[in-house]
Amino acid sequence: NAGVTQTPKFRILKIGQSMTLQCTQDMNHNYMYWYRQDPGMGLKLIYYSVGAGITDKGEVPNGYNVSRSTTEDFPLRLELAAPSQTSVYFCASRAGTSGRDYNEQFFGPGTRLTVL
Amino acid sequence: DAKTTQPNSMESNEEEPVHLPCNHSTISGTDYIHWYRQLPSQGPEYVIHGLTSNVNNRMASLAIAEDRKSSTLILHRATLRDAAVYYCILRAPLGSGGYQKVTFGIGTKLQVIP
Numbered sequence: 001n002a003g004v005t006q007t008p009k010f011r012i013l014k015i016g017q018s019m020t021l022q023c024t025q026d027m028n029h030n031y032m033y034w035y036r037q038d039p040g041m042g043l044k045l046i047y048y049s050v051g052a053g054i055t056d057k058g059e060v061p062n063g064y065n066v067s068r069s070t071t072e073d074f075p076l077r078l079e080l081a082a083p084s085q086t087s088v089y090f091c092a093s094r095a096g097t098s099g100r101d102y103n104e105q106f107f108g109p110g111t112r113l114t115v116l
Numbered sequence: 117d118a119k120t121t122q123p124n125s126m127e128s129n130e131e132e133p134v135h136l137p138c139n140h141s142t143i144s145g146t147d148y149i150h151w152y153r154q155l156p157s158q159g160p161e162y163v164i165h166g167l168t169s170n171v172n173n174r175m176a177s178l179a180i181a182e183d184r185k186s187s188t189l190i191l192h193r194a195t196l197r198d199a200a201v202y203y204c205i206l207r208a209p210l211g212s213g214g215y216q217k218v219t220f221g222i223g224t225k226l227q228v229i230p
Contacts, residue, residue: 004159035220042203043160043220059219090159105152107159 001026004108006091012114013081021076021111023091030096032074033105034058034066036087043090049074051096081115088112120204125225128194136189136224138204143184148207151178151189152220153200160203160220163189199228 007022025032030051035043035058045058049068063085065077074093078085089112092105121139128134140149151163164171164178166187171178177190191198203223 040222042222045219092159104162104165105160107161110157110159 003027004091004093004106006089006108006111008111009109010112012116013078014116015081015083017081018077018079019081019113021078021089021091021113023074023076023108024072025074025091025093025106026072027093027095027106028071029093029106030071031094031103032068033092034064034074034076035090035092036060036085037090037110038087046076046089078113083115086113086115120206120221122202122204122221122224124222125227127227127229128191129229130196131193134191134194134198134226136191136202136204136226137186138188139186140204140206141185143206144208146209148209149178149180149184149187150205150207151176152203152205153198154203154223155197155200163202165207194226194228196228196230199226201225 004025013019033048034046036046037043044060046060046064047055047058047066049055052068052071055066055068068074088110090110091108094105095103148165148167150165152160153163154160164173164176166178166180170180179188201223203220205220
C-alpha cells in the first residue's frame with residue numbers, strides 16, 4: 001500500500017490565484033482529514049469527511065472548500081489564495097469504527113504552500 | 117475542550133531512556149490519551165494511546181497517572197531517529213461526535229544527543 005499520498009509537494013501561488021491540493025489513500029479508509037501547520041506551530045483541522053459525499057468543517061475552514069466523491073480522494077480547494085494561507089498542509093485518513101477503541105490516523109507527507 | 121500542556125523542548129542522550137510529560141488536568145472521564153510524533157519534514161505518525169492503564173507497544177510505553185490528570189510517554193532507549201516533535205492529545209471515544217475535532221498543540225521537541 002502507498003498509504004496517503006499528496007500532490008504537489010511544493011507550490012508557490014500569487015495572491016488571488018486558486019489551486020487544488022490532492023490527497024489519495026489506498027487503505028479503503030472511511031475518514032479523511034485536512035490539517036494545516038504554520039511554522040513552529042501544531043496542526044489545525046480544516047475539514048474532515050466521514051465517507052463519500054459527507055464533509056464537515058473543522059477549526060479553521062474559512063478560505064477552503066472540500067469534496068469527497070470517492071472513498072479514495074479528498075481534494076482541498078483554495079479559491080482566492082491569501083498570504084495567511086502560507087502553510088504546510090497535511091492530509092490524513094483512518095479506518096471507521098470496527099469494535100476497537102481507537103483507529104490511528106495515517107498522515108501524508110504534506111504539501112508546502114507559499115502565497116506571495 | 118480539554119487541553120494538554122507539554123514542555124516546549126527536551127534533550128536526551130542517545131541510548132538513554134526519555135520521559136516526556138503531559139499534563140491534562142481537565143480531562144474528562146471518557147477521553148483517551150494519544151501520542152503522535154512528527155519527524156522533521158514529515159507528517160505525524162501514531163505512537164501509542166491509552167485510557168486508564170499503562171500501555172506498552174514496540175515503539176514506547178505510556179504511563180498514566182491514577183487520577184488521569186497527567187501522563188508520560190517513555191522511550192526506553194532513545195536513538196537519533198527518535199528526534200522529533202511529540203504531541204500529546206486528548207480524544208473523545210471512537211464513534212462519538214467529538215472524536216474528529218482535535219487540534220494538535222505545539223508539542224515537545226525532543227533533541228537526541230549522540
